[in-house]
Amino acid sequence: MYPALLVDVTIFVLALWVGFEVISKVPATLHTPLMSAANSIHGIVLAGAMLIAVTAHNTLGYVIAFVAAAFAAANVVGGYVVTGRMLKMFRKRPQVPAENAAANGSASNGKSA
Amino acid sequence: MSTFDWVIQLIYVLAASCFVMGLHLMNSPATARRGNQVSTSGMGIAIAATLAIVVHEGGITVTGWIVMATGAAVGGAAGMYSARTVQMTAMPQLVSMFNAVGGGAAALVGIHDYMTAGATVSASTSVTTVLDVIIGAVTFSGSIIAAGKLQGVVNSAPVTFPGARIVNVILAVVAVGLGAYLIASPSTALLSIVLIAALLFGVSMVMPIGGADMPVVISLLNAFTGTAVAMAGFVIGNWALIIAGALVGASGGILTKLMADAMNRSIRNIIVGGFGTGDTVIAAAGPGGDVKAIAADDAAIQLAYASKVIIVPGYGLAAAQAQHEVAALADLLESRGIDVSYAIHPVAGRMPGHMNVLLAEANVPYPQLKEMDDINPEFARTDVALVIGANDVTNPAARRAGTAISGMPILDVDQAKSIIVIKRSMGHGYAGIDNELYVDPKTSMYFADAKKALTEMAAAVKTLVA
Numbered sequence: 001m002y003p004a005l006l007v008d009v010t011i012f013v014l015a016l017w018v019g020f021e022v023i024s025k026v027p028a029t030l031h032t033p034l035m036s037a038a039n040s041i042h043g044i045v046l047a048g049a050m051l052i053a054v055t056a057h058n059t060l061g062y063v064i065a066f067v068a069a070a071f072a073a074a075n076v077v078g079g080y081v082v083t084g085r086m087l088k089m090f091r092k093r094p095q096v097p098a099e100n101a102a103a104n105g106s107a108s109n110g111k112s113a
Numbered sequence: 114m115s116t117f118d119w120v121i122q123l124i125y126v127l128a129a130s131c132f133v134m135g136l137h138l139m140n141s142p143a144t145a146r147r148g149n150q151v152s153t154s155g156m157g158i159a160i161a162a163t164l165a166i167v168v169h170e171g172g173i174t175v176t177g178w179i180v181m182a183t184g185a186a187v188g189g190a191a192g193m194y195s196a197r198t199v200q201m202t203a204m205p206q207l208v209s210m211f212n213a214v215g216g217g218a219a220a221l222v223g224i225h226d227y228m229t230a231g232a233t234v235s236a237s238t239s240v241t242t243v244l245d246v247i248i249g250a251v252t253f254s255g256s257i258i259a260a261g262k263l264q265g266v267v268n269s270a271p272v273t274f275p276g277a278r279i280v281n282v283i284l285a286v287v288a289v290g291l292g293a294y295l296i297a298s299p300s301t302a303l304l305s306i307v308l309i310a311a312l313l314f315g316v317s318m319v320m321p322i323g324g325a326d327m328p329v330v331i332s333l334l335n336a337f338t339g340t341a342v343a344m345a346g347f348v349i350g351n352w353a354l355i356i357a358g359a360l361v362g363a364s365g366g367i368l369t370k371l372m373a374d375a376m377n378r379s380i381r382n383i384i385v386g387g388f389g390t391g392d393t394v395i396a397a398a399g400p401g402g403d404v405k406a407i408a409a410d411d412a413a414i415q416l417a418y419a420s421k422v423i424i425v426p427g428y429g430l431a432a433a434q435a436q437h438e439v440a441a442l443a444d445l446l447e448s449r450g451i452d453v454s455y456a457i458h459p460v461a462g463r464m465p466g467h468m469n470v471l472l473a474e475a476n477v478p479y480p481q482l483k484e485m486d487d488i489n490p491e492f493a494r495t496d497v498a499l500v501i502g503a504n505d506v507t508n509p510a511a512r513r514a515g516t517a518i519s520g521m522p523i524l525d526v527d528q529a530k531s532i533i534v535i536k537r538s539m540g541h542g543y544a545g546i547d548n549e550l551y552v553d554p555k556t557s558m559y560f561a562d563a564k565k566a567l568t569e570m571a572a573a574v575k576t577l578v579a
Contacts, residue, residue: 004350005237005347008346008347008350008352008355011352011355011356011359012343012346012347012355012356012358012359013359015129015343015355015356015358015359015360015363016359016360016362016363017363018133018359018360018363019136019359019360019361019362019363019364019367020363020366020367022133022136022137022360022364023136023363023364023367023368027140027141027484030139030140030141030142030145030466030469031368031371031372031459031466032204032205032466032467032469032470033139033145033149033466033470034136034139034364034368034466035208035331035332035335035364035365035368035466036204036208037135037136037139037148037149037152038136038335038339038360038361038364038365038368039208039211039212039215039335039338039361040152040153040156040211041132041135041136041152041156041339041357041360041361042215042219042335042338042339042342042357042358042361043156043211043215044156044159044342044353044354044357044358045215045218045219045222045342045345045354045358046160046163046185046218047159047160047163047351047353047354048218048219048222048342048345048346048349048351048354049181049184049185049218049221049222050160050163050164050167050181050185051163051166051167051222051349051351052221052222052225052226052229052349053167053173053177053178053180053181054167054170054172054173054177055172055225055226055229056174056176056177056180056225056229057174057177060228061225061228061229062176062177062180064221064224064225064228065177065180065181065184065225066180066181066183066184067184067217067218067221068184068217068218068221068222068225069180069181069184069185069188069218070184070185070187070188070191070214071188071214071215071217071218071221072185072188072214072215072218073184073185073186073187073188073189073192074188074189074191074192074195074211074214075188075192075211075214075215075218076156076160076189076192077188077189077190077192077193077196078191078192078193078195078196078207078211079192079196079211080149080152080153080156081192081193081196081197082196082199082204082207082208082211083149084146084149084153085196085197086201086204086470086473087145087146087149088146089201089470089473089474089476
C-alpha cells in the first residue's frame with residue numbers, strides 16, 4: 001500500500017469528475033475560448049518545472065530545467081493572454097469602444113457620466 | 114507536517130478552486146472574461162506558493178535560480194509575443210503549440226525526476242513517470258505536427274504509406290512495453306528509448322489524419338497534456354499539478370467527444386485516419402450544367418428585398434479573413450430592417466466555436482449567432498440563406514445513407530426559399546464529395562474569394578438602395 005499515492009489517486013479521480021461536471025455545461029459558442037482556457041490551466045506544469053530546478057545539480061539537469069521552465073512559461077503566459085484576447089471580443093452591442101476608454105483610466109469616467 | 118506545508122497546501126486548494134470557478138464562469142459569454150481572470154489569479158498564487166517552496170526548501174544552486182528565471186523569462190516572453198500578435202484565424206495552431214510545450218514540459222519534469230532518483234525510484238513513482246513521459250512526449254511531437262498541418266507547413270492531407278499502421282503499432286508496443294519493463298527494473302537508458310518511441314509515435318499518429326479532423330485532434334492532445342501534467346504531479350507529489358491536470362484532462366475529453374459527435378464520427382475512427390484520403394470519393398457525375406452562377410447585382414437584389422436572411426459561415430470565411438466584410442454586409446442589411454442571423458455549425462471552421470471567435474472579432478453581437486439546433490427550424494421561414502465558404506456542413510447528402518458524411522448533423526440550408534453560395538470553386542470539402550446543395554434549383558453560386566465577394570455584394574446593395 002502507498003497511502004500517499006492513494007490520496008493522490010483520490011484527488012485525481014475527484015478532479016476528473018469535477019472537470020466533467022463543470023465543462024459539460026459550456027455552450028458551443030465558448031468552445032474555442034474554453035479549449036484555450038483549459039490549455040492555459042495546464043500551464044501549472046510551470047510549478048513542476050520550478051521544483052525540478054531545485055534538484056538540478058549538473059549540466060544535463062540544468063538544461064532540462066531550463067527547457068522545462070521556458071516551455072511551461074510559454075504555455076501559461078501565452079495561454080492566458082490569448083484566452084483574454086478571444087474573450088475580449090465577446091461583448092454585447094452597442095460596441096462603442098467603451099472598454100478601451102475605461103482601460104485608459106478613470107479620468108474619462110467623469111466626462112462621460 | 115509543518116505549518117509551512119499546511120499553508121502551501123491550503124494555497125494550492127485555493128488555486129484549484131480558482132481554476133474550477135474560472136471554468137464554471139465560462140458557461141456564459143457574459144461571465145467568461147471574469148472566468149479567465151479568476152483562473153489567472155489562481156495560477157498567480159499557485160506559482161507564488163511554488164516559489165515559496167523553492168525558497169523554503171533551500172538546496173537550489175545559484176545556477177539553478179538563473180536557469181529557472183531565465184527559462185521562465187524567455188518562455189514567458191515568447192508566449193506573450195505569440196499570443197499578442199497571432200491572427201485570430203491562426204488561433205488553432207497557437208493553441209496546438211501551447212499544447213506541445215505544455216506536454217513537453219510535463220515529460221521533462223518526469224525525466225528529470227527519474228534521473229535524479231536513479232535506481233532508488235519506487236515502483237509507484239515509476240508507473241507515473243513512465244505514463245508522464247509517454248503521454249507528454251506523444252503530445253509534444255503530435256501537437257507540433259498538428260500545428261504544422263494547420264499552418265500549411267506540413268502536408269495537411271492525410272500522409273500515409275504502406276505498413277504505416279504496423280509502424281504505429283510497433284512504436285506503441287515499444288513505448289508501452291519498455292515502459293512496463295522499466296517499472297520492474299529502472300534504467301535511464303531505457304527511458305530515453307521509451308521517450309524516442311513516444312515522440313515518433315506522436316508524429317506517426319497525427320500524420321495520417323487529415324486537416325479536417327485537426328480540431329478534434331488538438332482537443333484530444335489538450336486532454337493528453339492535462340493528463341501528462343497530472344502524471345507529473347504524481348511524480349513530484351504536487352497536488353496543484355494533479356488537480357489542474359485532471360481538470361484539463363476531463364475538459365479536453367468532453368470537448369473531443371462533443372466535436373466528434375458533431376461530425377458523427379467516433380474518436381477511434383478519426384485516429385485510425387484515412388478520412389478524406391480520396392478513397393471515399395463517390396464517383397458521381399459532376400454537377401456540371403445544373404449549377405447556376407449569380408452576379409453581385411442579382412445577389413444584392415435578393416438580399417436587399419428579403420425580410421429574413423441567415424448567414425452560414427464556414428472555413429472559407431476564416432481562410433479569406435472576411436469576418437469584417439460579412440459583418441459590414443449584415444449591418445447594411447439590418448439597417449434596412451432585415452432580420453439577419455448567423456447559423457453556426459458546431460464544427461464550422463477549424464475548431465469548435467471558431468466561427469464565433471472570428472465573428473466576435475468583427476463585433477458581431479453574440480445573440481445573433483445561433484447554434485444548429487436553434488436555427489434549423491428557421492430556415493423554412495428564411496428568404497435568403499447566404500452560405501460563405503461552408504461545404505460539407507450544408508450538404509443534404511448527409512441525410513441519406515451511403516455517403517461519406519451520412520448521419521452527420523447538417524444545417525438545413527436547403528429549406529430556405531433561396532440560397533446564395535459564395536465559394537471559390539466547385540471544389541470538394543474535406544469529405545471529398547459533391548455538395549448536392551449546389552445543384553439545387555433554388556441555389557445560385559457566386560464564385561469568388563469570400564472577402565472580395567462580400568465587398569462586392571455590399572457595394573451592390575448600397576448602389577441599389579441609394
